[in-house]
Amino acid sequence: xxxxxRTRLLKGNCSQSETMTFEVSPPDPAIDGWIDxxxxxxxxxPSLEEFQNPLKYIQQIVPIGxxxxxxxxxxxxxxxxxxxxxxxxxxxxxxLQNISKLQQFRNPNKPRRSGSSTRRxxxxxHVMCEVCGGGSHEEVMLLCDQCGGGHHIFCLVxxxxxxxxxxxxxxxxRQQNGEDIGFDDGKKYSLxxxxxxxxxxxxxxxxxxxxxxxxxxxxxxxxxxxxxxAREVEVLYGSDLNANTYGSGFTPCDGSENDEAKENRxxxxxxxxxxxxxxxxxxxxxxxxxxxxxxWLYVGMIFSSFCWHNEDHFFYSISYxxxxxxxxxxxxxxxNADQFEQVMRQSFPDVFLAHPDLHYQxxxxxxxxxxxxxxxxxxxxxxxxxxxxVTFPAAYHAGxxxxxxxxxxxxxxxxDWLPWGFEAVQRYRKFRRLPxxxxxxxxxxxxxxxxxxxxxxxxxxxxxxxxxxxxxxEKILRSRLRQAxxxxxxxxxxxxxxxxxxxxxxxxxxxNCVICNYQLFFSGxxxxxxxxxxxxxxxxDQLCACPAFKHCLFIxxxxxxxxQVLSQAEHEAVRPTTTIKFPRQTDNIADSYASDLPRQGxxxxxxxxxxxxxxxxxxxxxxxxxEIDV
Numbered sequence: 001x002x003x004x005x006r007t008r009l010l011k012g013n014c015s016q017s018e019t020m021t022f023e024v025s026p027p028d029p030a031i032d033g034w035i036d037x038x039x040x041x042x043x044x045x046p047s048l049e050e051f052q053n054p055l056k057y058i059q060q061i062v063p064i065g066x067x068x069x070x071x072x073x074x075x076x077x078x079x080x081x082x083x084x085x086x087x088x089x090x091x092x093x094x095x096l097q098n099i100s101k102l103q104q105f106r107n108p109n110k111p112r113r114s115g116s117s118t119r120r121x122x123x124x125x126h127v128m129c130e131v132c133g134g135g136s137h138e139e140v141m142l143l144c145d146q147c148g149g150g151h152h153i154f155c156l157v158x159x160x161x162x163x164x165x166x167x168x169x170x171x172x173x174r175q176q177n178g179e180d181i182g183f184d185d186g187k188k189y190s191l192x193x194x195x196x197x198x199x200x201x202x203x204x205x206x207x208x209x210x211x212x213x214x215x216x217x218x219x220x221x222x223x224x225x226x227x228x229x230a231r232e233v234e235v236l237y238g239s240d241l242n243a244n245t246y247g248s249g250f251t252p253c254d255g256s257e258n259d260e261a262k263e264n265r266x267x268x269x270x271x272x273x274x275x276x277x278x279x280x281x282x283x284x285x286x287x288x289x290x291x292x293x294x295x296w297l298y299v300g301m302i303f304s305s306f307c308w309h310n311e312d313h314f315f316y317s318i319s320y321x322x323x324x325x326x327x328x329x330x331x332x333x334x335x336n337a338d339q340f341e342q343v344m345r346q347s348f349p350d351v352f353l354a355h356p357d358l359h360y361q362x363x364x365x366x367x368x369x370x371x372x373x374x375x376x377x378x379x380x381x382x383x384x385x386x387x388x389x390v391t392f393p394a395a396y397h398a399g400x401x402x403x404x405x406x407x408x409x410x411x412x413x414x415x416d417w418l419p420w421g422f423e424a425v426q427r428y429r430k431f432r433r434l435p436x437x438x439x440x441x442x443x444x445x446x447x448x449x450x451x452x453x454x455x456x457x458x459x460x461x462x463x464x465x466x467x468x469x470x471x472x473x474e475k476i477l478r479s480r481l482r483q484a485x486x487x488x489x490x491x492x493x494x495x496x497x498x499x500x501x502x503x504x505x506x507x508x509x510x511x512n513c514v515i516c517n518y519q520l521f522f523s524g525x526x527x528x529x530x531x532x533x534x535x536x537x538x539x540x541d542q543l544c545a546c547p548a549f550k551h552c553l554f555i556x557x558x559x560x561x562x563x564q565v566l567s568q569a570e571h572e573a574v575r576p577t578t579t580i581k582f583p584r585q586t587d588n589i590a591d592s593y594a595s596d597l598p599r600q601g602x603x604x605x606x607x608x609x610x611x612x613x614x615x616x617x618x619x620x621x622x623x624x625x626x627e628i629d630v
Contacts, residue, residue, distance in 0.1 A: 035216065037372070038368050038380045041331060042071045055268075058414065062392070066334065069333040069334060070395060071392075073387065074388075091189060094185075094236040097237055099226060100232045101232075102307060103227070127150035129141065140153045141153075149170055186237075194236070195404050205302070215328065222328075237300055239296075239306070240298075248297070249408050250295075251272065271295045274295075275412050278454065283446075284445040286445065292436065295409060296410070300400075300404065301404050302402060303401065306400070307363055308364055310391075310395060310396050311391065312411070312424075313437075314394040316412050316417060318410060319409035321385045322405075322408060323385050323406055324385060324403055324404045324405030326385075327401050329382075330380055331396070333395055334395045339374075347366055360433060368380070394423070418463070418465075421439050425439045429517065429518050435518070437519065440470055446459075446463045447569050457573055460569060471566060474562070477537035478559065508522075511534050521556060522555065522562075523553065525537060525554070527550050527551050528546075528550045
């Protein structure tokens with residue numbers, strides 16, 4: 001068999017290395033031809049004039065980007081961008097990636113039904129759920145085969161829809177055994193040491209190969225490692241590094257730069273200020289969020305990978321390759337995200353059964369060949385130094401590096417993102433995934449007077465349309481509570497921040513529904529039996545089994561207050577000639593919040609504690625009518 005040459009794989013660091021040998025197969029057009037069938041993502045070359053307003057330009061190319069998921073933007077001549085390798089201030093942490101196992105997991109948790117297991121039935125009656133503390137619903141109680149702890153399938157994060165078969169271990173035990181999915185931590189490196197190690201690795205990997213090494217050669221080798229898994233290949237990746245901590249390749253926006261730097265900073269494509277440019281809804285964020293409003297840095301080497309994922313909250317993202325080797329990106333349009341996830345579940349059925357939220361873990365690579373064979377559109381971009389890559393809302397993307405490189409990325413949100421953001425938080429609820437922030441709070445902040453003055457007419461009209469959607473949903477859910485109150489469910493209403501004995505802490509601040517993990521902003525319901533537990537109004541009937549007079553509704557704003565803010569915003573905005581209607585997965589705005597999780601109302605711990613001034617009126621055992629318009 002012909003080979004490119006005997007190759008040694010470096011393992012460890014430069015001073016203490018172990019080597020192994022293997023053969024690299026030569027390219028075979030009959031087998032490798034699929035790589036040439038991947039269509040290229042659009043490559044855009046804006047003029048210097050178009051380049052002056054980044055978000056305006058990106059809005060113009062939305063129809064293109066939505067069809068492909070990703071686009072590459074080559075800056076025009078005359079743009080004075082950052083130059084060369086940025087200075088990384090500290091030794092940075094790395095992740096150890098076993099490229100040969102990105103389609104093979106250490107703990108697939110292959111299931112076998114154990115619902116009728118003698119061991120399980122004999123002991124489950126004496127086990128309480130480690131999450132909610134309840135002991136009922138034995139038919140959906142899972143016992144960890146290592147620690148013996150019980151877990152309701154609907155209390156897991158994410159929840160399971162059925163009792164899995166076979167041996168099952170809880171998350172804590174899997175982590176203790178080093179069997180959970182994900183990457184191991186690597187060592188910390190200076191940029192100089194990392195570059196030296198990565199360069200030596202590549203030289204030894206392709207040692208003896210004749211001719212220049214092309215992008216296609218590296219891409220083929222990458223997928224051969226993943227698809228065939230004939231050998232283990234481990235690389236390092238410095239990922240998700242806070243630009244404020246480790247240093248940005250762009251001029252910082254901290255007020256410390258000189259006049260020349262300030263002029264450079266004001267170029268619109270500086271990622272340190274990109275998220276808060278005029279035209280980005282993230283200008284409404286009251287604080288910075290690393291990776292969203294503050295850029296993340298990525299230091300890669302050959303085969304360093306970023307696995308399939310879409311951005312938090314389905315945001316846009318923009319990435320800049322400062323220097324070094326290329327990155328190859330693959331993108332799937334957001335409109336095909338469901339189709340993509342279906343193929344992923346079909347490809348890894350056992351793993352998805354154990355980890356229903358696998359597509360959120362960013363640990364899985366699946367060949368574009370498999371996706372395209374199943375009808376999922378995939379587009380490719382080779383990201384060279386000095387170029388930008390933009391991903392569009394909900395677009396799945398993945399890729400790898402061809403050599404040592406230094407890239408930087410951040411999120412942003414233009415008005416057309418709003419419906420995608422709404423859909424993202426609904427998906428989070430399904431998997432009980434914690435959101436990064438409150439979607440309601442962001443929209444509300446953009447509607448308030450101090451922020452809405454920074455929005456142009458188009459942006460404000462989009463925000464108003466989304467706020468109306470939130471308002472109507474909140475109105476329906478509160479109405480349902482009032483109707484239930486007549487049957488004895490709701491008795492009292494309390495405005496957050498004001499208790500019977502005077503001002504209190506903001507009860508809704510940074511609180512999440514205990515059922516679906518939705519981040520609360522406008523309202524939440526709690527009970528005196530467990531004052532530390534709170535639910536969103538959509539799960540009001542799953543709070544507990546107590547009578548209604550023990551329940552307390554916390555609200556941040558009345559419906560009248562929300563309506564007044566909407567009216568003020570509409571007065572300032574030019575009304576659109578046609579109604580803005582966002583695409584939704586359901587036309588019933590209240591039911592769109594509905595959860596299909598099993599009821600777990602009586603499973604929470606009962607806490608015999610006194611209410612600490614949170615209620616606006618005294619409790620009694622008689623049913624009363626709530627006459628306050630909430």
